[in-house]
Amino acid sequence: MNTFLATHILRYALLARHKRGHGIHSPYVYNLIRSVFIDTTEYSEYALIEAERKKLLHNSDFISVVDLGAGSHSLQTKYRKISDIASSSVSPRKYAQLLYRLIRYSGASRILELGTSLGISGTYMALANTKARCISLEGDNQIAAIARNTAANCKCTNVDIRVGHFNETLTTALQDLGEVDFVFIDGNHQKQATVEYFETILPYCNEHTILVFDDIYWSLGMMEAWEYIQACEQVSISIDICKLGLIFFRKGIIKQHFVIRY
Numbered sequence: 001m002n003t004f005l006a007t008h009i010l011r012y013a014l015l016a017r018h019k020r021g022h023g024i025h026s027p028y029v030y031n032l033i034r035s036v037f038i039d040t041t042e043y044s045e046y047a048l049i050e051a052e053r054k055k056l057l058h059n060s061d062f063i064s065v066v067d068l069g070a071g072s073h074s075l076q077t078k079y080r081k082i083s084d085i086a087s088s089s090v091s092p093r094k095y096a097q098l099l100y101r102l103i104r105y106s107g108a109s110r111i112l113e114l115g116t117s118l119g120i121s122g123t124y125m126a127l128a129n130t131k132a133r134c135i136s137l138e139g140d141n142q143i144a145a146i147a148r149n150t151a152a153n154c155k156c157t158n159v160d161i162r163v164g165h166f167n168e169t170l171t172t173a174l175q176d177l178g179e180v181d182f183v184f185i186d187g188n189h190q191k192q193a194t195v196e197y198f199e200t201i202l203p204y205c206n207e208h209t210i211l212v213f214d215d216i217y218w219s220l221g222m223m224e225a226w227e228y229i230q231a232c233e234q235v236s237i238s239i240d241i242c243k244l245g246l247i248f249f250r251k252g253i254i255k256q257h258f259v260i261r262y
C-alpha cells in the first residue's frame with residue numbers, strides 16, 4: 001500500500017464515528033446503524049453460505065480466468081486456483097452479511113450486482129429477500145458457472161447470473177429490472193469505469209435505492225470516484241465504512257456524509 005492510501009485510511013480511522021451510532025444526529029442513519037450495522041443475529045442463511053465459502057476455500061482446482069476489470073492486487077495470473085479467488089476476491093463474511101441485512105431491512109426487491117465472482121455476495125443478497133429479483137453480472141464464464149453452483153447448493157433460485165462485459169450487460173439488466181432498489185458495485189475498480197457505472201445506474205434509482213461501492217480506498221482512482229459520487233446532487237446521504245461506501249437518495253433531508261467505524 002502506498003503512503004498516500006495509508007494516509008487516507010488513517011484519516012478514516014481518525015474521523016470514523018462510534019460504531020454503535022453515538023453522536024450521529026441523523027435519525028435515518030442512527031436507526032440504520034442500530035438495526036442493521038450492529039445486528040448480531042445469526043440468520044440461518046449465514047451458515048449455509050459460509051459452508052459454501054469454506055468448500056471454495058479448500059478447492060485446489062485451477063481455472064483459466066478472463067479478467068475484464070482492474071485486476072487483482074494479489075492475483076496477477078491467468079490460471080487461478082479457486083481457493084485463491086475465494087480468499088482474495090470474495091467479500092469477507094462481515095461485509096457480505098452487512099449486504100444481507102441492508103436488503104432485509106430495506107425490503108429491496110430489485111437487486112443488481114456488478115461482479116459475481118464465486119457467487120458468495122450474490123447468494124447472500126438473493127437469500128436476504130427470496131421474493132426479490134436479483135441479477136448478478138460476471139465477465140468470466142467459468143467463474144459464473146461456479147457461482148451458479150454456489151447459489152444452487154444454497155437452494156437459492158432467485159439470482160440470475162449473466163455473463164459478459166459490464167459495458168454489454170449492465171444496461172439490459174437495468175432495463176429488465178425497470179428500477180433498482182439495491183445495487184452492489186464490486187467489479188472493475190477503476191475511476192472512469194466506476195463513475196460510468198454510477199451514471200448508467202442513476203436514472204434507474206428511486207428515493208429508497210441503496211448503492212454500495214466496494215473497495216473505495218483500493219486506489220487513488222477509486223477514492224476520486226467515491227468523492228465524485230458522494231458529491232452528486234441527487235445523493236443525500238453517503239456513508240464511508242472504509243471498505244464499502246454506501247449511497248442513499250432519500251428526499252427531504254440535508255445532504256450529509258458520515259464516516260462510521262464498522
Ligand SMILES: C[S@@+](CC[C@H](N)C(=O)[O-])C[C@H]1O[C@@H](n2cnc3c(N)ncnc32)[C@H](O)[C@@H]1O
Nearest residue numbers: 068069091115117120121138139165166187188
Ligand atoms: C471482486 S470480484 C466480486 C466478488 C463478489 N461480489 C463477492 O463479494 O462474492 C469482481 C468480479 O468482477 C468481474 N469483473 C471485473 N470487471 C468486469 C467487467 N468489466 N465486466 C464483467 N465482469 C467483470 C471479475 O471477473 C470478478 O469475478
